[in-house]
Amino acid sequence: MFAIAIMLGNNYSFELEPYTAAPPRSRVKRFRRSSGPHSETGFVDYKYPNLRALLQGSRCSRTTMLFSAALAALAVLPAFVAGRQIPVVEGVLGGVATLPRKSGPQTLVADASDASSKPTPGKLRVTENSGVCETTPGVYQASGYGDLTSDESVWFWFFEARNNPDTAPLVTWFNGGPGSSSMIGLFQENGPCRINNDSSSVSLNPNSWNEFANVLYIDQPIGVGFSYGSTTTGTSEEAASDVWKFLQIWFQDSRFSKFQGRDFGIWTESYGGHYGPTFAAYFLQQNAAITKGSVTGIPINLKYLGVGDGLTDPLSQYPGYITYSQSNPYHPLVSSSVWSRANSSYYRSGGCESQIQACYNGGSNSVCSQAQNFCNNNILSPLAGNWDVYYVLAQNPDPYPPDLTNYLTSRAVTSKIGSQSTWQETNDDVYDNFADTGDWMRNSAPNLETVINSGVRTVVYDGDADFILNFNGVENMVNNLQTDFSSQFKQQQFANFTVNGQSAGVFKNAGTFSYVRFFGAGHEVPAYQWGTLSRGEAALQMFTQIMSNQSLTPT
Numbered sequence: 001m002f003a004i005a006i007m008l009g010n011n012y013s014f015e016l017e018p019y020t021a022a023p024p025r026s027r028v029k030r031f032r033r034s035s036g037p038h039s040e041t042g043f044v045d046y047k048y049p050n051l052r053a054l055l056q057g058s059r060c061s062r063t064t065m066l067f068s069a070a071l072a073a074l075a076v077l078p079a080f081v082a083g084r085q086i087p088v089v090e091g092v093l094g095g096v097a098t099l100p101r102k103s104g105p106q107t108l109v110a111d112a113s114d115a116s117s118k119p120t121p122g123k124l125r126v127t128e129n130s131g132v133c134e135t136t137p138g139v140y141q142a143s144g145y146g147d148l149t150s151d152e153s154v155w156f157w158f159f160e161a162r163n164n165p166d167t168a169p170l171v172t173w174f175n176g177g178p179g180s181s182s183m184i185g186l187f188q189e190n191g192p193c194r195i196n197n198d199s200s201s202v203s204l205n206p207n208s209w210n211e212f213a214n215v216l217y218i219d220q221p222i223g224v225g226f227s228y229g230s231t232t233t234g235t236s237e238e239a240a241s242d243v244w245k246f247l248q249i250w251f252q253d254s255r256f257s258k259f260q261g262r263d264f265g266i267w268t269e270s271y272g273g274h275y276g277p278t279f280a281a282y283f284l285q286q287n288a289a290i291t292k293g294s295v296t297g298i299p300i301n302l303k304y305l306g307v308g309d310g311l312t313d314p315l316s317q318y319p320g321y322i323t324y325s326q327s328n329p330y331h332p333l334v335s336s337s338v339w340s341r342a343n344s345s346y347y348r349s350g351g352c353e354s355q356i357q358a359c360y361n362g363g364s365n366s367v368c369s370q371a372q373n374f375c376n377n378n379i380l381s382p383l384a385g386n387w388d389v390y391y392v393l394a395q396n397p398d399p400y401p402p403d404l405t406n407y408l409t410s411r412a413v414t415s416k417i418g419s420q421s422t423w424q425e426t427n428d429d430v431y432d433n434f435a436d437t438g439d440w441m442r443n444s445a446p447n448l449e450t451v452i453n454s455g456v457r458t459v460v461y462d463g464d465a466d467f468i469l470n471f472n473g474v475e476n477m478v479n480n481l482q483t484d485f486s487s488q489f490k491q492q493q494f495a496n497f498t499v500n501g502q503s504a505g506v507f508k509n510a511g512t513f514s515y516v517r518f519f520g521a522g523h524e525v526p527a528y529q530w531g532t533l534s535r536g537e538a539a540l541q542m543f544t545q546i547m548s549n550q551s552l553t554p555t
Contacts, residue, residue, distance in 0.1 A: 085176045085184065085271070086177065086270065086389075086468060087177070087426055087431050092373065092377045092381050093376060093380055093381045094372065094381075094440070095372075095381075095435075096369050096372055096373035096435045096436075097435065117145075117420055119145070119147040119149075119151070119153050119229075120147050121148070122147065123146075123249065124144055124145065124146050124249060125145045126142050126144040126253070126255065127142065127143050127144050127416070127417055128140070128141070128142045130143060130416040130417045131416065132416050133159075133186070133192050133193040133202060134192035135192075139159065139161075139162050139192075139210070140160040140165070141157070141158060141192075142157075142158045142255065143155075143156065143158070143417045143418055144156065144418045145227075145420065146246045146249045146250055147249070148222075148229075148242060148246060149229075151230045152231060153222070153227060153229050153420070154219065154220060154227050154242070154243075154246045155218070155219040155225055155227040155419070156216060156217065156218050156246070156250065157217045157417070158215070158216045158217075158256070159192050159208075159214070159217075160214055161212060161213055161215075162192075162210055165214055168212060168214050169213050169214070169263040169264065169265060169304070169547050170214045170215075170259045170263070171209065171213045171214065171264075171266075171267055172215075172247075172264075172266055172267070173186070173190070173209075173218070173268065174220065174243075174266070174268040174275050174279075175268070175269060175270065175271075176270030176275065176311075177270070177271050177427075177430065178221075178236075178274075178275075179221075179223075179224055179427040179428065179429075179431035179434070180224065180225075180270070181225030181424070181425055181426070182218055182220075182225065183217065183404060183408060184404065184425065185217065185269070185524075185526075186217045187202065187407070188401040188402075188524055188527050189524045189525075189526040189536070189539075190205075190208060190209040190215075190526040190536060190539065190540075191208055191210075191217070192208045192210055193208075195401065195402045195403075196402065197402050199402045199404070199406045200406045201407070202407065207536035207539070207540045208536075208540075209526075209543050212540075212543065212547060212548075213543075214262075218243065218246065220239060220242060220246070221233040221238075221239050221242060221430055222430075223427045223429060223430050224426075226419045226420075226421055226423050227421070228421040231430075232433065234433035234434050234436055235437050235439045236275055236439055236442075236444065237278060237282070239275065239279075240275075240278050240282035240283075243279055244279075244282060244283065244300075247300060248297050251298045251300075252298065261299075261301050262301060263301055264300050264302050264303060264304070265304030265305065265306065265546075265547055266279055266280050266302070266304070266305050267304075267305075267307075267308075268306070269307070269308035269309050269523075269525075270308075270309055270310060270311065270523065271310070271440075272307055272310050273310020273311040273312035274310075274311060274312065274439065274440075274444045276305055276306070276307040276310065276448075277307070277312060277444045277448035277450075277451055280302060280305050280447070280451040280456060281450050283302050284451065284456075286300075287299045287300060303456060303457060303549070304457050304458070304546055304547055305451055305456050305457070305458045305459075306458070306459045306460075306461070306543070306546060307458075307459075307460050308460075308461045308462065308463075309461075309462050309466050309474070309524075309525065310460070310474070311440070311469055312443075312448055312474075313443050313445040313477040313480065314359075314375075314440070314441050314443070315353070315356045315357060315443065316480045317473030317476060318352060318375055318380075319353075320472035320475075320476055321342070321467075321470065321472075321473065322339070322342060322343050322379070322383065323472040323473075324383075324467060324471075324472045325339055325383040325384075325385070326339055328392065328464070328465075328470070329464055329519075330393060330465065331392075333383060333384060333387050333392060334382065334384075334385040341382070342379050342383050345374075345378035346378075351374075352371070352375040355367075355371035355374055355441075356371050356375065358371065359371045359441045359442065363438070365436065365437045365438045366438070367438065368438020368440070368442060369436060369437070369438040369441075371438070371441045372435060372440045373435075375441075384396070384467055384468075389468040390523035390524070391465050391466065391522030391523065392522075393520075393522075400527075401527045403425075404423075404425065405424075405425065408423040409423055445480070445481060449482055449483050452512070452513050453484050456512070457512040457513075457514075457546060457549055458512065459513075459514040459516065459546045459552070460477075460514075460515050461518065461542060462474045462516075462525070463517075463523060464505075464518065464519055464520070464521065465520055465521060465528075466521070468523055471517045475515070483513065484511060485512070486510075488510040488511065489508060489510035489513065489515075492508045492509070492510060494506040494507065494508060494517075495508070495554070496554060497516055497518075497538070497554055498554040499533055499537055499541050499555055500533075500555055502531045502533050503519065503531065504518060504519060504533060504537075505518040505519050505521075505530075507552045512551075514546065514552045516552055518530070519531075521538075525539050
């Protein structure tokens, strides 16, 4: 089931690759020996802390280290970490690497596996109507790359609306991480097809968001998913600039120029709590600059923003872990002693709260990065207990949603869609670049407030069975927003969000802002069902109403 490769020489490496049906992040990624016959290792594994510690031992022989590594690897094989959107770094969920790295953002190179298609800077490379995923007759799809430069290629997959595509709005979807592929959303959540439990086939999704809208899935930053090339992107602001550049290329292409001026929505989740508000605020800024003549380009008619289970304002959201772990709708996650230690770690002098505040107060990259590592080591990771952090109704790790790796690395699929690099769910190096800048702990709420006050219809939503970005924290964030509608929002009482008469959650509307908490949903809200509703049915109602420029309404 497993292959262990040991390569000897002046520099050697140790690779452990799991059986392909296993989650892709369950792997020892690299083990490299630094120069000198007995020097310390430069092990770069983030998934198996016990193995990492073993390999860090200094002044041991090459043979001893390799043999010990193999034994340790066998010992940790059952301890899979489910492959989702937020990496486990040195045993810490959402942690920061402490092993030596060059300071500052790293340059990443994800080489194309097939050199038959060369980048064309400022242009798209497109494969049309591959027949993969969307099999509804007559519905157009296209996948491929937008080449920002000769060594920066952004992967996209576009699906025309199943209904009224010539007038339907245009939506972009972004998953989080940072460093996670938007193919997660496409195949596990809201795309035209869903990955089956065998992880090797798909089925048509009747609740796909392209029932109502034209949907564009984008793998970003460079190095994520099918995207490839060199990048030093390490902040949400830098990512926003690259996405804008990609969209300028996309809108100029003759196949997609008809979407210029079309009502446009940004939808995202998880780290998208940073991405969504930051991208939207940047787009508004660029539009204003185009109007003034200081920037040339195609305005993007931003009308809608949706953020699901997102990290936006850590200072408001981190107390939610403490609350949720003991008083969520289902069951306590940890013992009282674990809870007490985490509670103390948050509120004590110099603890998590103080460190986040220091980051907010103009903190340096290192201050914000240290806050991320401390808080996730002492608050986020321990308070999950043995429950799946993305769906607390299951023990860790929950095999649902099924893993995508088999399917998206299958030659039968990749040869049809025009991909030029090997797909990976989450790129650790991209994640590390963001961790180095402390972007995780910076506050994106001011951008969210700007977007809401600009008139962009906005919805924030959350699944009540999600721990990792739980509704207690998200609702704290929403209640702390200072917008034109904040007073009205706080005065509102939650109402029942019904879908065809079936209770699916609770919601509030205030002006052009809405919030909804979905019952029984985990981190990837559209992947779940509740009561008699089918998977994604409640999420599709939310999406359709918002994208119709309407407030949320029970049906």
